[in-house]
Amino acid sequence: MQQNEDLHLITGTWLPVMEEFYSLQGEGYNTGEAAYFVRLGGCDNGCLWCDAKESWNALAHPLVGVDDVVERATKFRARSVVVTGGEPLLYNLNYLCKKLSEQGFKIYLETSGSEPISGSWDWVCLSPKKEHPPLPPIYHLANELKVVITSPDDLEFAEKNAREVSKNCHLFLQPEWSARDKIIPVIVDFILQNPAWSISLQSHKYIRIP
Ligand code: SF4
Numbered sequence: 001m002q003q004n005e006d007l008h009l010i011t012g013t014w015l016p017v018m019e020e021f022y023s024l025q026g027e028g029y030n031t032g033e034a035a036y037f038v039r040l041g042g043c044d045n046g047c048l049w050c051d052a053k054e055s056w057n058a059l060a061h062p063l064v065g066v067d068d069v070v071e072r073a074t075k076f077r078a079r080s081v082v083v084t085g086g087e088p089l090l091y092n093l094n095y096l097c098k099k100l101s102e103q104g105f106k107i108y109l110e111t112s113g114s115e116p117i118s119g120s121w122d123w124v125c126l127s128p129k130k131e132h133p134p135l136p137p138i139y140h141l142a143n144e145l146k147v148v149i150t151s152p153d154d155l156e157f158a159e160k161n162a163r164e165v166s167k168n169c170h171l172f173l174q175p176e177w178s179a180r181d182k183i184i185p186v187i188v189d190f191i192l193q194n195p196a197w198s199i200s201l202q203s204h205k206y207i208r209i210p
Contacts, residue, residue, distance in 0.1 A: 005063055012092035012118070016041040017064040018055050018085075022076045026204025028125055029144045029170050030108065034078035037210070038069055038096075043087040045112055045132045049150055049176045055086035070099045083119075084110040093119035113138035128161045130154075139164040146200055150176040152186050162196075172200035 008014035018041040025033045042058030043050075054060070073081055081100050083093065089111050097119035100107050108123040113134025126142035128134045142165050147158035155173070162171055173191065175183045184199075191197045204210065 008063060009091060012066065012095035014063040014065050015069075015091055015093075015096065016058045016061040017069065018052075018061045020069065020072060021210050022078070023210045024204065025082060025108075026202050026209070027174060028146050028172055028200045030080075030123065031200070031203055033080060034076075035080040035082045035108065036073040036076050036078060037082045037084060038073075040083065040085045040088045040091065042090045043085055043112075045087060045114060045129045047129055047131065047148075049148070049178060051177060052086065058086075058090070066096050066099055069096070070103060073100070073105065074103055079104055080106045080108060082108040082110060087112055087115060089113070089115035089117060091118070097121065111138070113142075117141065126161075126165070128157070130157055134161070134164075136164070140166050142166070142169050144170040144172060146172040146174055148174050148176050149183055149187055150179050151183070155186075155190055158197075171197045173197050174200040174202065177202055177205060 018039045021037050023037060025031055025035055039055060041055050041061030043056050088109060097107055106122040109121045110125045112129045112132060113126050114132035116135060117138055123143045124141045125144045125146055126134060126138055127146045145161055145165050147161060158173060173187045175187055187199055191199060
């Protein structure tokens with residue numbers, strides 16, 4: 001039984017899914033767009049401010065057949081799927097991307113970049129974490145760089161990462177939700193001085209959608 005599960009994970013035909021839901025993208029460049037969200041379980045980055053801590057333990061989430069996930073996504077009108085986590089790149093995502101592409105979906109990845117890339121993506125949102133910095137190959141694939149800012153020190157980390165991405169990559173600073181009242185003025189001031197950056201707000205939390 002365990003052998004079968006390992007094989008499914010290796011081939012990417014089954015994945016530990018924490019939740020699936022249809023909603024609007026709340027953050028970053030594609031804010032406001034309808035999409036089907038697939039949140040995979042498993043992450044060992046350990047961000048203190050993580051708002052998806054229930055995702056960390058992959059074993060707490062059932063292995064779900066990718067064909068079934070794709071089938072459920074087709075029931076909704078939007079033709080976009082956001083694959084998020086947890087850290088989705090802990091898994092081989094080639095099969096998931098292939099099946100979604102065959103159904104005509106645009107496929108969006110949200111990742112810290114801490115694991116090797118797999119899958120073929122229409123949009124990569126790289127959200128680097130200090131504790132587990134991205135592996136270098138992901139930088140040139142990133143369409144957007146979204147750095148969560150909890151304190152002024154994080155701006156230096158954001159600039160360091162911005163030096164690694166391509167010149168077409170969109171740059172976002174996102175206030176960490178619990179620190180937002182203190183940190184938003186710092187971010188606004190920084191962007192006024194560094195207009196290559198934009199602010200990303202977790203709009204789904206303001207309008208209370210998933
Ligand atoms: Fe949470 Fe994402 Fe950090 Fe993992 S990388 S601990 S899921 S915020």
